[in-house]
Every structure is written in structure tokens, then in C-alpha cells.
Amino acid sequence: MKSNLHHILPRSGVLRSHSTYYKPQIKTFSGTPWRYIRTTGMSDKELSAIRIDRDRLWKDLHTTCEWGKGERWGENATDIGMSRLASSDADKQARDWFVKTTQDLGCDVNVDAMGNIFAVRPGMDNSAPPTYAGSHMDTQPTGGRYDGILGVHAGIEALKTMKDNDMETEYPTGVINWTNEEGARFPISMISSGVWAGAIPLEKAYNLREVGSGNATQKSELERIGYLGPLEANHKANPIAAHFELHIEQGPILEASGGKIGAVEGVQAYKWHTITVNGRDCHTGTTDFQNRSDAMLTAAKLILHSHNRASEAGCLASTGILTLKPGSTNTVPGVVQFSLDIRSKEDAALLQLEETLKSEFSKIAQGEEIGGLNARGTKGRGCTVKWQLDTDSPATTFHEDCIKCVEESVSDMLGTSEGPNVQRMTSGAGHDSVYTARRAPTSMIFVPCRDGISHNPAEYCSQEDCGNGAQVLLGAMLRYDRLRASRKT
Amino acid sequence: MKSNLHHILPRSGVLRSHSTYYKPQIKTFSGTPWRYIRTTGMSDKELSAIRIDRDRLWKDLHTTCEWGKGERWGENATDIGMSRLASSDADKQARDWFVKTTQDLGCDVNVDAMGNIFAVRPGMDNSAPPTYAGSHMDTQPTGGRYDGILGVHAGIEALKTMKDNDMETEYPTGVINWTNEEGARFPISMISSGVWAGAIPLEKAYNLREVGSGNATQKSELERIGYLGPLEANHKANPIAAHFELHIEQGPILEASGGKIGAVEGVQAYKWHTITVNGRDCHTGTTDFQNRSDAMLTAAKLILHSHNRASEAGCLASTGILTLKPGSTNTVPGVVQFSLDIRSKEDAALLQLEETLKSEFSKIAQGEEIGGLNARGTKGRGCTVKWQLDTDSPATTFHEDCIKCVEESVSDMLGTSEGPNVQRMTSGAGHDSVYTARRAPTSMIFVPCRDGISHNPAEYCSQEDCGNGAQVLLGAMLRYDRLRASRKT
Ligand SMILES: [Zn+2]
Numbered sequence: 001m002k003s004n005l006h007h008i009l010p011r012s013g014v015l016r017s018h019s020t021y022y023k024p025q026i027k028t029f030s031g032t033p034w035r036y037i038r039t040t041g042m043s044d045k046e047l048s049a050i051r052i053d054r055d056r057l058w059k060d061l062h063t064t065c066e067w068g069k070g071e072r073w074g075e076n077a078t079d080i081g082m083s084r085l086a087s088s089d090a091d092k093q094a095r096d097w098f099v100k101t102t103q104d105l106g107c108d109v110n111v112d113a114m115g116n117i118f119a120v121r122p123g124m125d126n127s128a129p130p131t132y133a134g135s136h137m138d139t140q141p142t143g144g145r146y147d148g149i150l151g152v153h154a155g156i157e158a159l160k161t162m163k164d165n166d167m168e169t170e171y172p173t174g175v176i177n178w179t180n181e182e183g184a185r186f187p188i189s190m191i192s193s194g195v196w197a198g199a200i201p202l203e204k205a206y207n208l209r210e211v212g213s214g215n216a217t218q219k220s221e222l223e224r225i226g227y228l229g230p231l232e233a234n235h236k237a238n239p240i241a242a243h244f245e246l247h248i249e250q251g252p253i254l255e256a257s258g259g260k261i262g263a264v265e266g267v268q269a270y271k272w273h274t275i276t277v278n279g280r281d282c283h284t285g286t287t288d289f290q291n292r293s294d295a296m297l298t299a300a301k302l303i304l305h306s307h308n309r310a311s312e313a314g315c316l317a318s319t320g321i322l323t324l325k326p327g328s329t330n331t332v333p334g335v336v337q338f339s340l341d342i343r344s345k346e347d348a349a350l351l352q353l354e355e356t357l358k359s360e361f362s363k364i365a366q367g368e369e370i371g372g373l374n375a376r377g378t379k380g381r382g383c384t385v386k387w388q389l390d391t392d393s394p395a396t397t398f399h400e401d402c403i404k405c406v407e408e409s410v411s412d413m414l415g416t417s418e419g420p421n422v423q424r425m426t427s428g429a430g431h432d433s434v435y436t437a438r439r440a441p442t443s444m445i446f447v448p449c450r451d452g453i454s455h456n457p458a459e460y461c462s463q464e465d466c467g468n469g470a471q472v473l474l475g476a477m478l479r480y481d482r483l484r485a486s487r488k489t
Numbered sequence: 490m491k492s493n494l495h496h497i498l499p500r501s502g503v504l505r506s507h508s509t510y511y512k513p514q515i516k517t518f519s520g521t522p523w524r525y526i527r528t529t530g531m532s533d534k535e536l537s538a539i540r541i542d543r544d545r546l547w548k549d550l551h552t553t554c555e556w557g558k559g560e561r562w563g564e565n566a567t568d569i570g571m572s573r574l575a576s577s578d579a580d581k582q583a584r585d586w587f588v589k590t591t592q593d594l595g596c597d598v599n600v601d602a603m604g605n606i607f608a609v610r611p612g613m614d615n616s617a618p619p620t621y622a623g624s625h626m627d628t629q630p631t632g633g634r635y636d637g638i639l640g641v642h643a644g645i646e647a648l649k650t651m652k653d654n655d656m657e658t659e660y661p662t663g664v665i666n667w668t669n670e671e672g673a674r675f676p677i678s679m680i681s682s683g684v685w686a687g688a689i690p691l692e693k694a695y696n697l698r699e700v701g702s703g704n705a706t707q708k709s710e711l712e713r714i715g716y717l718g719p720l721e722a723n724h725k726a727n728p729i730a731a732h733f734e735l736h737i738e739q740g741p742i743l744e745a746s747g748g749k750i751g752a753v754e755g756v757q758a759y760k761w762h763t764i765t766v767n768g769r770d771c772h773t774g775t776t777d778f779q780n781r782s783d784a785m786l787t788a789a790k791l792i793l794h795s796h797n798r799a800s801e802a803g804c805l806a807s808t809g810i811l812t813l814k815p816g817s818t819n820t821v822p823g824v825v826q827f828s829l830d831i832r833s834k835e836d837a838a839l840l841q842l843e844e845t846l847k848s849e850f851s852k853i854a855q856g857e858e859i860g861g862l863n864a865r866g867t868k869g870r871g872c873t874v875k876w877q878l879d880t881d882s883p884a885t886t887f888h889e890d891c892i893k894c895v896e897e898s899v900s901d902m903l904g905t906s907e908g909p910n911v912q913r914m915t916s917g918a919g920h921d922s923v924y925t926a927r928r929a930p931t932s933m934i935f936v937p938c939r940d941g942i943s944h945n946p947a948e949y950c951s952q953e954d955c956g957n958g959a960q961v962l963l964g965a966m967l968r969y970d971r972l973r974a975s976r977k978t
């Protein structure tokens with residue numbers, strides 16, 4: 001099972017130093033000595049003339065989606081979801097395709113200890129780290145064809161386009177396939193970029209057991225499919241110069257506003273809490289409102305209030321889980337637990353919202369009138385509220401250099417950098433770029449997905465939007481390469 | 490197993506006609522011919538001098554509670570809950586005690602086809618049906634010592650007191666133990682009084698299977714314990730002149746207001762609905778409020794609104810069950826189902842509330858501002874609301890004659906019919922009296938229970954309150970007997 005992995009790794013099994021590792025291997029084109037185009041010499045107009053092959057991208061993407069097919073949801077050939085869990089046999093097939101395709105392009109391909117695959121197309125100066133596109137090829141068990149997969153394919157398409165146009169970048173460029181981004185099989189999301197960034201210990205990641213009844217660990221499964229690589233999974237041993245990630249938005253904002261591209265400025269901060277409301281069970285028929293400690297009515301008020309306060313503060317608040325006890329039509333619940341997911345672009349705003357809600361939830365539960373919530377009903381005997389913090393993820397701010405390269409690349413493609421077709425956005429969900437941003441300039445490119453639906457077989461991004469995204473990704477990588485060179489001089 | 494049942498039934502197995510059936514069997518006292526006291530000849534003052542034995546009542550009640558003991562909750566000898574499911578071995582032990590005790594009092598004891606036990610102490614004119622006390626000796630699996638049990642014991646204590654005082658009532662008086670009132674084992678509550686009243690078919694009741702994994706039916710278990718009686722379970726074959734039921738309030742109103750006795754005017758109407766809110770799943774991080782169809786937020790608004798409208802209308806509204814899908818912290822739920830239990834003293838008021846909520850729920854779900862609910866938050870894309878009616882129980886109005894007898898009996902006991910010690914109340918929960926009220930004048934007597942707790946091992950009614958209730962029950966039965974006689978003339 002490991003044969004195809006071994007031949008892509010340095011024979012010694014030890015990574016060569018950067019100064020020699022990214023040394024160009026191909027210096028001829030069609031057998032003839034040939035001078036590459038360099039980004040440094042290109043005008044904006046020349047840069048904008050480098051165009052990806054939209055049909056090839058579309059075809060490649062749906063080719064690899066033959067491995068790990070999920071549920072059919074429509075009548076077209078590609079109206080089929082994905083179920084390609086990390087380190088599954090289908091994931092191995094997709095990885096093998098990735099390795100073969102990028103090697104055929106002339107890339108050096110290395111796999112690290114977390115199974116992250118780094119395919120690097122050499123540039124002029126291979127002593128510095130590559131400018132990367134990166135995303136993931138694993139999916140949710142009932143996922144779609146675009147989340148993650150599009151970003152990896154667009155990176156490969158960018159490298160193919162560079163080759164087609166006889167370009168030699170100033171610095172190496174590459175594409176990364178991060179392992180188990182979804183956290184659907186081994187239940188920590190973005191875990192392998194997290195290990196690379198030094199945020200998650202390797203041992204913790206290795207020992208993570210698959211969800212369900214199986215006994216496989218992340219390590220055992222990487223080994224099984226031949227993708228437990230010798231390269232250290234660490235940003236110091238294997239640095240990144242920049243990380244650009246094309247991704248479907250997974251939300252409705254671009255579609256609703258008619259925008260084509262989102263230049264992503266960062267990722268929201270979020271905190272997950274479990275809120276417990278304690279009241280007292282009583283009979284729904286024999287207990288008047290004055291004498292109730294109704295945990296469900298109180299929870300309803302708190303959920304509505306969290307929405308109102310988040311609205312006012314430009315934040316988000318959501319309840320996705322709610323359980324109650326004892327759970328009988330004619331018993332007022334004595335205990336309700338619910339999840340409270342609060343998000344904001346700014347850590348400070350999130351903290352402010354959290355503190356406001358902590359103070360006001362208790363008062364509302366005791367029957368105080370806040371926000372008109374107790375104005376019309378009957379004040380009961382009151383409940384108590386407990387908070388438990390489950391997850392705390394601070395805000396991520398992407399790098400202005402990268403964001404600007406994305407915006408300018410949209411301008412290259414569309415002829416304008418402003419206007420309705422590009423908008424700065426904040427990602428609501430986590431991505432591998434959250435971890436790369438800790439160690440390297442990073443930005444993301446969002447494209448619309450139909451009805452904002454994701455993590456669903458019917459997730460859909462049109463061929464046009466996939467192509468737009470890949471074109472912007474290519475342009476951003478080339479512009480960043482030129483920017484790096486300009487700063488060196 | 491049936492031996493003790495057979496000897497209490499008429500030898501023919503056929504109920505004798507009323508004209509002969511309740512013929513007094515004992516006309517001597519201590520072996521000496523003896524003249525009974527008749528209610529007709531008694532003044533209010535004389536009536537009020539007939540006092541139950543509060544210690545005997547308390548002792549008897551805790552004696553039978555040795556059969557079917559539940560969970561201990563306190564340090565006193567009787568601080569133990571009950572787990573005496575209908576037609577269990579423990580229920581048989583309690584029934585056997587009931588039969589022996591009432592037979593020893595000189596009662597004729599008959600069992601009907603639903604296992605309801607009718608113990609009748611003959612009066613002067615035994616051609617008319619008896620004035621009954623009635624309640625139930627079965628309990629919830631985690632029930633207490635007073636719900637139902639107190640009412641039966643108080644009825645027996647009333648008959649014992651009549652005997653102690655050498656009273657001969659104008660008409661027969663009796664006590665009924667209704668089968669499976671709780672519906673905890675065979676899952677329809679008040680089922681046996683329901684069959685008696687002609688509201689529930691006998692076959693349906695017989696075929697009812699026990700909850701859980703067992704195969705026993707109500708009929709097979711009655712047969713097993715020897716209480717499948719030959720008497721037709723029907724109000725025509727076995728009529729009742731009046732039904733008085735002493736019961737713990739099972740709510741906090743008496744305790745909170747310092748009241749001693751509730752004279753129950755009727756039982757609330759109630760309707761149980763399942764409300765389904767349909768929105769759309771989306772990611773909590775990537776979907777702004779404008780673009781959500783948040784079924785949980787909508788459900789929270791509807792639950793709060795139902796409370797507000799019920800408050801305004803003097804009705805009750807409660808949600809005891811709520812489930813949502815898909816149930817993940819970072820997914821806004823697309824579907825929420827919740828129970829809505831609405832109650833009112835008046836059928837018309839309940840219908841009005843239901844119609845108001847049906848109209849307004851849909852509007853609120855669509856984002857309309859009703860009752861200030863959408864004033865501060867963000868209007869989303871809206872949800873839809875479906876209603877399903879699960880249970881419709883109209884209001885029961887008890888008989889003014891019976892209610893007055895209860896009030897006057899409180900006056901006999903306490904020296905005043907008005908004031909804080911007696912209050913007219915509406916029962917929030919169902920009782921066998923709901924069905925007897927369809928076929929005979931009925932009222933109930935409520936006594937306080939600590940913290941309003943019931944259907945719980947820690948259910949508690951003090952010896953004083955148990956005694957008060959039994960005293961009022963006796964007085965009401967005697968007053969009703971006198972009233973019947975006065976109307977005949
Ligand atoms: Zn993704």
C-alpha cells in the first residue's frame with residue numbers, strides 16, 4: 001500500500017534543506033532549452049491575461065469525486081454528494097491522484113507526519129518557502145463536491161496554468177492537501193493544520209479514535225493508506241511563505257447580494273456554551289403561572305434575548321441543541337439545557353456580548369423585565385442559570401498583503417477591484433487557513449454556493465463560480481510572488 | 490387467587506336490584522336492638538358534631554401504604570414514596586384490605602368488570618343509589634402516599650365514623666376504589682370510571698397492554714389478581730347518586746394562599762397540540778440573521794407568546810416536550826417540534842385562545858411583529874408552523890348541590906363558610922370525578938400538598954390536612970344525604 005508514497009519521498013527519507021530542495025528539476029520545454037516567463041517582469045495587464053482552463057478544472061474536480069461518492073440529489077451526472085471520510089480508501093484514491101497529477105506537473109511532493117501533502121512547483125529562488133494554495137479533499141459523511149475539494153483542485157489548476165504559460169515564479173509555488181479538515185471521522189476539525197501550526201500536539205492527533213464503533217486511530221489509518229509521511233508536521237521544519245485558500249462560502253451572503261467573490265479578511269471569534277436553566281417540575285394543569293419555575297419558558301426567553309442582543313451588537317447567537325427534563329406534555333420542565341453559540345468578528349465585541357448575556361440571563365430568569373420580555377406574561381417564581389464554556393476560538397485576522405492580492409486578482413479578472421463583484425467578508429466557519437494564519441500571511445477566497453447550503457449532498461457551486469474562484473486564486477498567487485520579489489530588492 | 494373475591498359477590502353472580510340490594514344487614518349494635526341516628530333529624534350543629542377519627546385515618550392510610558412502597562425521601566417512618574401500579578400484587582393487597590375493612594363495617598362489596606370496587610353501607614331507603622366517596626389506590630411508578638389513596642381512606646373513615654355514631658343515613662352511602670386511575674401501567678388515565686360512564690368502550694380498556702415490554706393486558710391482570718368482577722361496568726346497571734372525591738390539590742394554590750380546603754367547581758378544559766416549526770438548517774457561523782429560517786428561535790418566540798396570550802386570557806399554556814433537528818451546536822435547527830398544553834376553566838375561552846394562537850403563530854413565524862416579539866431582533870426569512878391536535882378534553886362543571894355541601898361542611902368543621910380557609914377552585918388535572926360528573930352530581934374536595942408536589946415520592950399532605958379533608962368529606966356526604974331526603978318530601 002505504501003509503494004506510491006515511497007517513490008515520491010526523498011530517498012533518504014529526510015527532507016532536504018530548503019536551499020536545495022526546491023531546485024527546479026525541469027529546465028527544458030518540449031526538449032528545447034527555454035526561457036520561462038517571470039512574474040517580476042509582468043505588468044498587471046500581462047498578469048491578467050494568464051487564464052486558467054475552466055473546463056479542465058471542472059472535469060478534474062468531478063473525476064476525483066468518483067472516489068467516495070455519496071447520495072444522489074439531482075438528475076445531472078454530477079448531482080451526487082460526497083462521503084469521503086479522512087484516510088478512507090476513497091481518500092487514498094483521491095490522494096494518489098493528487099500525487100500523480102502534481103508529480104506529472106513537475107512538482108516535488110512530500111507528505112508530513114499528519115499525512116498533509118505538499119506539492120511544490122519550483123521557482124527561481126528555491127531557498128525560500130513556497131507560496132501555497134491549500135485546502136482539503138476529505139468530506140463530511142453526507143457532504144458535497146465543493147467544500148475543500150474545490151480549493152485543492154483550483155490550486156492544481158493554478159500550477160497547471162503556470163506550466164501552460166511557461167511561467168517560472170520568483171519563488172516556489174505549491175498546493176497543499178490538509179488531512180481530516182472536517183473532523184468528521186477523527187473528531188477534531190482542522191486538526192492537521194493545527195498540528196503543523198503547533199496548536200495541537202502530534203500525539204493527541206495520532207491517538208484520536210474514529211467516531212462510531214471502530215478502533216482505528218488517525219495514525220493507524222494514515223499508516224494503513226500509506227500516507228504517514230516522514231516530513232515533520234511542523235511550521236518550522238516545513239515553512240509556508242503564504243497560504244491562499246479558495247472555498248465555497250457555505251453561507252448565503254454572496255448569493256443574496258449578487259457578489260461573485262469574497263475577499264476574506266478573517267474568521268469570526270466564537271464561543272460555545274452549555275446553558276442550564278434550573279426550575280422545578282410541576283403539573284401543567286394544577287400549577288398557575290405565579291407558582292411556576294418554568295425552565296422551558298425561561299429558556300425560550302433567554303434564546304430570544306440572546307438573538308436580540310446579538311442583533312444589536314452585530315454579532316451572532318444560535319441555539320442548535322436543546323434538551324429538557326422530564327419531558328412529558330403535562331409536566332412543566334424543571335431543567336432545560338441548551339447550546340449557545342455566539343460569534344463576532346472582534347474578540348472584544350464577543351466578550352462584551354457574553355458578559356451582557358451572563359448578567360441579563362440571570363435577571364430574566366429571576367423575572368426581571370429586560371428588553372420587554374416579561375412585560376406581558378406572568379412573573380413566576382424564577383429559575384437559576386448556569387453557564388459552561390465548551391469552546392473558545394478567538395478571532396483570526398488574515399494578512400492585508402494577501403487580502404489585497406485577492407482583491408487585485410478580482411480586478412484582473414473582472415476589470416474592477418471595487419463594486420458588487422468583490423466584497424470583503426469574514427468567514428463564519430473555521431478552515432485550515434485559521435491555523436496557517438498563525439504562522440504565515442494568509443487569506444481566503446469565497447465563491448457563492450447555492451442557497452448557502454453546505455455539509456449536505458446538494459451543496460452546489462456552478463462551473464462559472466468554480467472557475468472564477470480558481471482564476472482569482474491563480475492571480476493572487478502570482479501577485480503575491482511578484483510582491484515578495486519586489487520587497488526583496 | 491380469586492377466593493376472596495368470590496365470597497364478597499352475590500352468590501348468583503348477578504347484581505340484585507337496587508330495591509333489595511342495599512337492604513341493611515345489621516340492625517343490632519352490641520347484640521342489642523338499636524335505633525340509628527338519621528340525618529333528616531339532625532340540625533347543622535348536630536351534623537357538625539360528628540367527627541372523624543384523625544389518628545385512625547392516618548394509621549390506616551400508612552398501613553395500606555406498606556403494600557407497594559417506593560423510594561425513601563426523608564427520615565420519618567412514612568417518608569417513603571409509593572410504586573403501586575394498577576393490578577399489581579401490591580394493588581391486590583391494598584384491594585383485599587379495602588374489601589375486608591368495608592365488609593367488617595357491614596358494607597355490601599361488589600366488583601365490576603373493570604375491577605372497580607363499590608362498598609356500600611346501607612341506609613334507610615335502599616331503593617335509590619348510594620351517595621359515594623371515591624378515588625383510587627393505584628399510584629404512579631414514582632408516586633406518593635396521598636394522590637388517590639387519601640380519597641379512598643377518607644371514604645372508609647367516613648363510613649367508620651357513621652358506624653361509630655350509630656348513624657343510619659336516609660340513603661345508602663359508599664366508597665369506590667376506581668381501577669387504574671393513573672394510567673401509568675395501562676396507558677389511559679381514569680379509564681375505569683370512563684368505562685363506567687360509557688365514555689370508553691370496555692373492549693378498548695380490556696385490550697390495553699401494559700407499558701414497557703410486558704404482554705399483560707388490563708383484563709388479564711384483573712383476572713390474575715382476582716378482581717375481574719361480574720358486575721357490569723356501567724352507570725345504568727350500577728348507578729351513583731352522587732360522587733365526592735377528596736384529593737390532594739397537586740398544585741401550590743392552597744398552600745400559597747393559606748387556604749385549608751378547596752371546594753372544586755369543575756375541571757379545566759385542556760387541549761394538547763404538537764406544534765411543528767419548519768425552517769431550514771444552516772451553519773451558525775456562516776449564515777447571518779437576515780438569511781436564516783431559524784426554527785429554534787421561532788419556537789422560542791411561540792412558546793413565550795403562548796404564555797403571554799394565556800396570561801392575558803386567564804388561561805394556562807405550557808410546553809413540556811421539545812425536540813429539534815439536526816441537533817448540533819453549530820447548526821441552526823431546521824425543524825423544531827414542541828408540545829403545547831393549553832387549559833381554561835371555560836371551553837369557549839380555550840377555543841378563543843387556540844384560535845388566537847393559531848393565527849398569530851404563523852404571523853410571528855413569518856416575522857410579523859406581534860406583542861413586541863420581533864421589535865429588537867433581526868427579521869429572518871421566516872418559518873412555517875403546523876398544528877396537530879393530540880387530545881381534546883372539554884371542561885367539566887361539578888354540581889352546585891355537591892359544591893355547596895362541601896362548602897357547608899367546611900363551615901361545620903371550622904365555623905365559617907367564607908374566608909381564607911375555603912375557596913372555590915378549578916381542578917387543573919383530571920380525576921375519576923370528571924367521568925362521574927357526566928352521570929351523577931359530583932364535586933371534589935382539595936387539601937394542600939407540600940410545595941404543590943405530586944407524582945413524586947416526596948408528595949406530602951400533613952396529618953392535619955388529611956384529617957380536615959376527611960372531615961369535610963364526611964360532612965358533605967351527610968349533608969347530601971339530608972338534601973336528598975328533603976327533596977323527596
Ligand atoms: Zn472546508
Ligand SMILES: [Zn+2]
Nearest residue numbers: 636637670736
Ligand atoms: Zn389521583
